[in-house]
Amino acid sequence: MTALAPLTAFADELRKKLPAGAVLAPGEPGFDEHRLAWNLAFEHHPAVIVKPTDGGDVAVAVGHAAEVGLAVAVQATGHGVIRPADGAMLIVMTDVDDVVVDPENWTARIGAGAKWQKVLDLATAVGLAPLLGSTPDVGAVGYTLGGGMGWLARKYGLSADHVRSIDIVTADGVLRTASPESESELFWALRGGGAGSLGVVTSIEIDLVPVTSVYAGNLLYPASMARDVFARYREWLPAIPDELTSSVCLMNFPPIEDVPEIIRGRSFTIVRGAFIGSDAEGEYLLRHWRRWRTPELDMWGRIPMAEIATVSNDPLDPMPAVVTTEWVDDITDRLADILTRAVFEQDGPSPVLFAELRHAGGAMARAPEVPNAYGNRERRHLLEAVGIGFDAAAMARLEAFLGQLRADLSSHVAGGAYLNFLEGDEKVRRASEGFDDAAWERLRALKAELDPGNVFRNGLPLG
Ligand SMILES: Cc1cc2nc3c(=O)[nH]c(=O)nc-3n(C[C@H](O)[C@H](O)[C@H](O)COP(=O)(O)OP(=O)(O)OC[C@H]3O[C@@H](n4cnc5c(N)ncnc54)[C@H](O)[C@@H]3O)c2cc1C
Incomplete structure (x- = not known):
């Protein structure tokens, strides 16, 4: 045989x-x-x-x-x-992609194979929006299981904070519904701690929010202004409301045809975000920048929620990417210098495509009414650094480079990890950093109870 x-x-x-x-x-x-x-x-x-x-x-x-x-x-x-x-x-899960929006109750039931794009299309058609992230191309369920921080996060919180129920098949082959009323421990765990390890989620029911358009976009300053932009950003944040979620992104636009000619192959310090409010209020908030220095490009303005993906313009085509992350509480000059050097000041092109510091806090810092496993709520800024490596040698260089960047940043970060911005070995190594100690032990205890044979051993390493 x-x-x-x-x-x-x-x-x-x-x-x-x-x-x-x-x-x-x-x-x-x-x-x-x-x-x-x-x-x-x-x-x-x-x-x-x-x-x-x-x-x-x-x-x-x-x-x-x-x-x-x-x-x-x-x-x-x-x-x-x-x-x-x-x-x-x-x-x-790609064929389990039914999405049903309930416009009366402001909810959506989402099959676990559906991407955010499908939810966004159906929700915006009835004047509502899901709490998606920078790209509608990721799976709504995978994103939500890891937390889910998008452009409405400071106003409404994480996607994981707006889940009403979750259908899941556990290791015993039983299809269960986890909600505040049934399987409540599993319901707690899956919202922030559930990726791939506790079972196969088949669908979720989430809240939608009444946002039809935002005042949003990008201000592109020269790469050489990165340090000043970070300092100006630091001054801006104390006065801004939860309705604004923003970031500073140090970006090396690749020299490829898909990128508009005006920015192709060039590097910029970008102030980006989305504001839920009127044009007049949005313009008032942006005065801090427009009165300071005129950006090379000013692309902030009113956009329909259906076009929220234009704020980050994340790539859609599959690519070999490496990502790392850190939480940061204070945007110091030293932190700005380390990031600027890593992204813009290498001999030859930097292996880093971008490093983005997203403003957290607001509703993200408040636990939902029915608490969940998600950790690190008190942290103030979320750093994500991404590079692309087209062969094994480039990948190895990139991983070493991002490892060195994290080492350089070590005395300037707050600790903890945002699990949606980790993959592969680093996610396995740092998984526990996504939670406080008690939550991590609680997750491991649930895993031992539900999946003693570690059938789901390719997800978060709880077993
Ligand atoms: C370009 C880009 C932009 C991004 N932007 C954001 C952002 O703005 N905010 C943010 O928070 N994250 C963001 N992410 C991260 C993204 O949310 C995570 O990578 C997320 O895990 C993707 O989920 P997926 O289902 O698409 O991927 P998959 O790789 O299919 O799944 C990811 C993980 O979830 C588990 N999983 C997926 N489906 C199920 C299921 N049905 N049951 C149990 N486990 C499951 C998988 O086992 C895997 O461990 C971005 C990622 C990329 C590449």
């Missing part, structure tokens, strides 16, 4: 229980396409891929895997891989 024979038998057995086309074994048409992640730095080599059409299919697949001791990993888009699904059953 070949080594593959038991696996083939396993796949054939599973096929009998699931709809046609739901089970893909290595070498079969579609297998290689479905094992791809958006972040091309990661490659899954699963033993089998399952494409469920609903929660019932997920329950069957997980139950079947548990019978033979196969690990189960889950992916929506592959924007946030923790550990590749090597040798595991990879459940690819």
Whole structure:
């Protein structure tokens, strides 16, 4: 008997229980396409891929895997891989993407394969908005399980703070509903601490917010002004309301055709954000900048919520990216200098595409009425640094560079980690930094109870 024979038998057995086309074994048409992640730095080599059409299919697949001791990993888009699904059953959720918006109750029920774009389209059509992040291309569920900080965060809080219920298949193959009324410990855990480790979420119900448009955009100052812009930003923040969520982003725009000619291949210090309020109030807030120095480009103005992605213009095409993060409480000159040097002042092009410092606080700092596992609420600024590496050597250089950047920043950061801005080995190493000690132990205790065999071993390392 070949080594593959038991696996083939396993796949054939599973096929009998699931709809046609739901089970893909290595070498079969579609297998290689479905094992791809958006972040091309990661490659899954699963033993089998399952494409469920609903929660019932997920329950069957997980139950079947548990019978033979196969690990189960889950992916929506592959924007946030923790550990590749090597040798595991990879459940690819893309077909479980129904979204139903309830305009009366301001809620949306979202299938776990849906990207934010679909939710945004349906919600904005009825004058509402979800608490999505900088790109609508990520999975709404994966984003929410890790917290979810977007352009409305200081006014409304995290996406994880606005979840009403979660349907999930646990390691025993049982489809459960976690809400304030049922499975309340699981409901606490999944909102901030649930990525890939406690089960396969099949759908969530979330709150929508009544925002139809924002005063938002980017001011582009020369890269050489980074230190002054950070100092000016520091002066601006104490006076701004929770309705404004903003950032300073040090950006090296790549020299590629997709980037508009005026900024292509150039570097800028960008003041970006979104304000929920009138044009007059928005313009009043922006006077701090416009009266100070005229930016090279001023792109702040009224935009419909449906176009919120234009604020960050994140890339849509899959790419090999490395990301790191830190929480920062004080924007000191020293911090500004370290970031400026890393992004703009290398011999030759910096391996860092951008470093962005997002303003946290406001509603993000307040725990929701039904508390959740999300940690580090008191932190004031969220740093994210991202680079692209097109081959193994470039990836290794990039990881070393970002490691050195973190080392240089070590005495200027507040501690803790924002888990949505980590991937791979660094996310595994730093997972506990996403929570306070008591929450981390509580998560581990729940994991031990629900998944003693560590079936879900490719997610957050709780086991
Ligand atoms: C360009 C870009 C922009 C971003 N902008 C923001 C931002 O503004 N704010 C922010 O907070 N984050 C942001 N992120 C981070 C993003 O939210 C995370 O990468 C998130 O994990 C992506 O979720 P996904 O489902 O798309 O990815 P996936 O890689 O498919 O999943 C991510 C993780 O969630 C788990 N998971 C996914 N679906 C399920 C499920 N159904 N059940 C259980 N576990 C599941 C997976 O196992 C994996 O561990 C951004 C990422 C990128 C690449």
